[in-house]
Amino acid sequence: MQRHREDAGVLVPGIAAPSTVACLRSLRPRGVRTVVGSESRSTPAATSAYRDEFVGLPDPESGLTAYGDALRSLAERADIETIVPVREEDVYVLANRRDEFATDVATPWPTFETLRRVQDRVELFAAADAAGVAAPETALLDEWDDWDRETIVKPRYTVAAPAYLGSSAAHATVGSTEYQPPRTEPDREAEIATRGHVPLVQERIPDSREYGFFALYDRGDPVATFQHCQRRGWKYCGGPSAYRESVHIPELEDAGRALLDELEWHGLAMVEFLRDPADGEFKLMEVNPRFWSSLPFSVRAGADFPYYYWQLATGEPITSESTYEVGMGGHLLRGELSYLHSVATEEYPLVERPALGAAVREVATSLVAHPRFDYAVADDPVPFVQDGVNLVRTWLGDRSATAEAGDDATEPTGSTPTIDRPATEPTEPAQTDGGPTGPQSDSSDGGTR
Numbered sequence: 001m002q003r004h005r006e007d008a009g010v011l012v013p014g015i016a017a018p019s020t021v022a023c024l025r026s027l028r029p030r031g032v033r034t035v036v037g038s039e040s041r042s043t044p045a046a047t048s049a050y051r052d053e054f055v056g057l058p059d060p061e062s063g064l065t066a067y068g069d070a071l072r073s074l075a076e077r078a079d080i081e082t083i084v085p086v087r088e089e090d091v092y093v094l095a096n097r098r099d100e101f102a103t104d105v106a107t108p109w110p111t112f113e114t115l116r117r118v119q120d121r122v123e124l125f126a127a128a129d130a131a132g133v134a135a136p137e138t139a140l141l142d143e144w145d146d147w148d149r150e151t152i153v154k155p156r157y158t159v160a161a162p163a164y165l166g167s168s169a170a171h172a173t174v175g176s177t178e179y180q181p182p183r184t185e186p187d188r189e190a191e192i193a194t195r196g197h198v199p200l201v202q203e204r205i206p207d208s209r210e211y212g213f214f215a216l217y218d219r220g221d222p223v224a225t226f227q228h229c230q231r232r233g234w235k236y237c238g239g240p241s242a243y244r245e246s247v248h249i250p251e252l253e254d255a256g257r258a259l260l261d262e263l264e265w266h267g268l269a270m271v272e273f274l275r276d277p278a279d280g281e282f283k284l285m286e287v288n289p290r291f292w293s294s295l296p297f298s299v300r301a302g303a304d305f306p307y308y309y310w311q312l313a314t315g316e317p318i319t320s321e322s323t324y325e326v327g328m329g330g331h332l333l334r335g336e337l338s339y340l341h342s343v344a345t346e347e348y349p350l351v352e353r354p355a356l357g358a359a360v361r362e363v364a365t366s367l368v369a370h371p372r373f374d375y376a377v378a379d380d381p382v383p384f385v386q387d388g389v390n391l392v393r394t395w396l397g398d399r400s401a402t403a404e405a406g407d408d409a410t411e412p413t414g415s416t417p418t419i420d421r422p423a424t425e426p427t428e429p430a431q432t433d434g435g436p437t438g439p440q441s442d443s444s445d446g447g448t449r
Contacts, residue, residue, distance in 0.1 A: 172196025213256030242335030
């Protein structure tokens with residue numbers, strides 16, 4: 001079907017994280033028609049001044065087939081040139097039905113065979129080994145027997161999908177990452193039953209600073225890259241990114257490229273590493289095969305990935321600069337508040353809690369020195385307001401649920417806290433690269449604002 005450039009548009013799923021809004025703010029000023037599709041009309045992207053159209057979509061968490069069918073129907077529209085994956089469900093559906101989508105839109109995302117090597121972490125760590133990229137010691141739960149050291153239990157798969165979980169996908173939840181103190185063994189049968197599969201166990205890397213290598217690949221060749229280091233998480237022990245700074249570290253670049261080259265990657269990727277304090281080596285944690293939550297920060301630093309993605313999709317030459325600004329900082333305001341709340345009220349084993357006064361001064365100093373925010377911008381303020389409204393609604397809902405539970409409701413006191421998404425996160429599905437918030441997270445990049 002012949003499409004007219006002046007009518008060309010992009011479909012971006014609307015989620016709670018600011019990656020959707022970053023795409024709109026990048027592409028709409030360049031004349032690209034922006035269509036936001038979401039199961040929730042309260043997604044901040046729906047209120048953006050850079051959104052041309054909103055369409056309702058089924059909730060992918062309730063049914064991937066129906067969600068995929070809806071995306072497929074929208075792809076048939078003459079004005080939709082491509083679709084942007086912003087969460088695991090998006091890229092799963094797009095890759096799994098890539099041939100179908102290719103009849104109507106550009107498909108700058110991996111084949112399903114390649115995607116599986118990333119969304120199945122057993123295959124991912126095998127690829128890392130083949131590429132010579134370091135990783136924490138990892139094994140399936142039913143194969144791990146060394147519980148004398150700190151470990152984490154994490155999902156093998158990043159999405160509860162039929163291709164991974166079979167018939168159990170309809171009722172299983174792959175779960176989140178859980179911290180295991182030394183000499184504490186999880187209930188294996190319960191873990192497998194709840195998650196619908198045998199999860200992984202990894203040694204814990206005792207460093208909360210997470211490093212991200214971000215890239216867009218064109219059939220095995222990198223066309224744009226970026227790096228950042230998380231300086232603060234939502235919790236003082238780590239978790240999603242509250243404050244990060246752009247960096248350029250050759251060893252990080254080498255590790256990220258080696259892995260993606262081994263995978264013969266095509267499309268978007270965020271490769272997450274922790275730096276092992278024992279040897280200074282970057283250890284692979286995971287790969288997010290779609291846009292990341294802190295995308296607004298990447299764009300502000302000079303790496304305009306939404307535009308690069310559009311250029312790749314439409315066959316235009318990639319005009320990325322060879323460099324981006326190093327040493328720039330950016331914030332998620334809600335993440336900073338969560339960090340300070342964590343310092344003031346929470347306790348995590350084996351992680352020293354900062355002094356509250358020092359933490360407040362640290363946050364305030366960085367806010368003054370680097371006043372850049374993922375949602376809060378002068379020319380498009382309403383998504384920031386909408387996100388705040390969503391936060392208040394969630395907070396009130398949590399308080400109401402607690403009150404209804406009565407005096408019998410107690411906070412968990414076990415020794416193996418679940419590392420899950422922040423309690424203040426909007427209830428609409430958000431990106432999973434920011435879910436964990438406990439002592440050891442395998443995602444650096446979640447949350448909102």
